[in-house]
Amino acid sequence: MPIFPISMGRNLGYGGAAPRVRGSVVIDLGKRMSQILDIDADDYTCLVEPGVSFYALYEAIQAKGYDHIWIDTPDLGGGSVIGNTLDRGVGYTPYGDHWAVHSGLEVVLPTGEIVRTGMGALPGSNTWQSFPYGFGPIQDGLFSQSNLGIVTKMGMALMPNPGGHESFMYAFAHPADLAPLIEIIRPLRISNILENVAQVRSAEQTIAVQGRPKTDFYTGPGMMPDEVIEREAAKLPCGKCAWVYYGMSYGPAHIRAYKLDIVHKEFSKIPGARKIDPATIPKDNYFWSRDNIAAGVPDLEELLWCNWTPNGSHVAFSPVSPIRGRDAEALVKLARDRRVEYGVEMFPAFCVGLREMHLIVEIVFDKTVPEARKAAMDCLRAMIDDAAALGYGEYRTHLALMDQVASTYSWNDGALMKLNERIKDALDPNGILAAGKSGIWPKRYRGRGWEM
Ligand code: FAD
Incomplete structure (x- = not known):
């Protein structure tokens, strides 16, 4: 019987809760396994089950009064911390690379054994959530974007409250500003002057995230013409522009001022670049949703552009x-x-x-x-x-699209997929678990017309 584990199944845009193989039994782990097993307020770590959403983790930290601890959330906070992290999802604080800050997994293998990775393999260990590596080969990667196990617990580092934060938004006038802007961003990002996974968005998306349908702006055939985009952007706080940069600076005011000053000098090298004063931005503008997310406060506004x-x-x-x-x-x-x-x-x-x-x-x-x-x-x-x-x-x-994407990672005659298939066959000899996930098919499916 093919089985397909999900944590909360809110992988919207990437397949939702659907299994790859028709007739699979979907194991909805989050339905009953939704405990926050630990929040360590000294080490800034947590241990969660699959049904814990970013909202639930955030609210539990608030309920305990732990003002010194932040979480990181993706644009939609309703998904599972484990599900998002296993799919290598991203959020928008300095802790936005979720996989990079996880520490320790508990996994049920397709043959039924339960393993703990990292320090969790040592009985009585008290560093499972603080030292991700343990001893010997690191197996955690086998369970990310994979079909080799069902993850039932995961540890994660939590961010210290930086002692202040400040969102900023810049508008860039021309489509051609993108290339010089990205060149400016790179050294600032690597040197951590730009501290979070920042977003450079098209003006069109900024128009769409108001939640209004395209027909409110344009009813002609085909895509919205550039002049309509310019006209509608001009009515928003970003003003007439082609690209909008949303970022956040962290720390006490004097530390933020040091970094924001550098950012301003660098961004201003692009002719026509404008910093939008947050004090002029209405409270219902999307800017404030980005402000929440970059401060680890879950939000759902991002869904609004689906109304397009x-x-x-x-x-x-x-x-x-x-x-x-x-x-x-x-x-x-x-x-x-x-x-x-x-x-x-x-x-x-x-x-x-x-x-x-x-x-x-x-x-x-x-x-x-x-x-x-x-x-x-x-x-x-x-x-x-x-x-x-x-x-x-x-x-x-x-x-x-997983087969197609996997087939593009084809260096050396598909050596990586050959390795993935050997590991799959060894760990899941009956080929029951999430067949086809990430383009990895167990032996009994391989070459029988399942690949798309
Ligand atoms: P699930 O659907 O539970 O899991 C994802 C997949 O991982 C599953 O299909 C399964 O294959 C595997 N899996 C899950 N749990 C387990 C387990 N316990 N054991 C083994 N395998 C497992 N994503 C981002 O990362 N960042 C964003 O900023 C972001 N923005 C979005 C904005 C919009 C408007 C939309 C619609 C989506 C966005 N997403 C984003 C995508 C998605 O909504 C989130 O990533 C969401 O967190 C994923 O759903 P989930 O956490 O419920 O994971």
């Missing part, structure tokens, strides 16, 4: 690139060319990590229209191939 089309649904193209202007330009061009070809609606945004950036291109479509679903899927497939041809790979993808 009736019955709005979405799927994401998520390639990883260096933090370089030319890469940003190449990826945006790639996406925009395919957008025109397939006539889809999409919002590109760059999430800039420490030494790489994810471009997240959200395609929004009416899920009740078969042609719209097909256009979204065809467009995504084309973009994945285009990106791979240029040397870019996805960091994460929708269930239906």
Whole structure:
């Protein structure tokens, strides 16, 4: 019987709660395993079960009065801390790389044994959540974006309250400002002057995140023309612009002032760059949602751009690139060319990590229209191939596209997939667990027409 574990199944845009193989039994772990097993207020760590959402963790910390502790949350706080972390999701405080700050897993293997990784393997250990490595080979990676085990507990580091924080927003006037902006961001990000996974968003997405349908702004055929985007952006706090940067500075006022001053000097090198004074931004503007998220306060406003089309649904193209202007330009061009070809609606945004950036291109479509679903899927497939041809790979993808994305990681005659398959067959000899996840098929499915 094929089984498919989920934590809360809110992997929206990447397959939701769906299993890859029809007829699978979905194991909804979060339904009953939803305990916060520990919050260590001295070590700033926690131990959670699969049903603990970012909201639940945040609220538990608030309820205990632990003002000195922050969590990190992705744009939607309703998902599972474990589910998001196993899928290598990201949030927007300095602790935004969730996988990087996890420490210790408890895992049920497909053959039924239970293992603990890291220090958790030592009976009586009291450092499971503070030292992720333990002794010997590190096995944790086997259970991330994988189908080799069911994770029932996970430890995670929590962020200390930095003693102050301040969101800032810059608007950049021209589409061509993207490349120089990214060049400016790279050294600032690596040296931690820009401290969080910051977002560079298209003006169009900033218009859409008001939650209003596209038809409020444009009823003509095809995509919203540039002049309409400019006109509508001009009505918002960001003003007439092509790109908007959302960031946050952390620490007491004098420390923030030091960093923000450098950021301002650097960003101002781009002609026409404007810092928007937060005091002028209405409280219901999306800026304040970003302010919450970058301070680890869960929020759901990000969903609002799904209202762009009736019955709005979405799927994401998520390639990883260096933090370089030319890469940003190449990826945006790639996406925009395919957008025109397939006539889809999409919002590109760059999430800039420490030494790489994810471009997240959200395609929004009416899920009740078969042609719209097909256009979204065809467009995504084309973009994945285009990106791979240029040397870019996805960091994460929708269930239906996992075979294609896995096939792009093909160096040395597919050596990585061969290794993945050998490990899969060894740990899951009956091939029962999450067959097809990340393009990894157990022996009994392989080459029998399951791959898409
Ligand atoms: P689940 O759906 O439970 O898990 C994800 C997958 O991991 C499962 O399908 C399964 O294959 C595997 N898995 C889960 N639990 C286990 C387990 N216990 N054992 C073994 N395997 C397991 N994501 C981000 O990371 N950052 C964002 O900023 C972000 N923004 C979003 C914005 C919007 C508007 C939308 C719609 C989505 C966004 N997402 C984002 C994607 C998604 O909503 C979140 O990542 C969400 O946290 C994932 O759902 P979940 O946590 O319930 O995980």
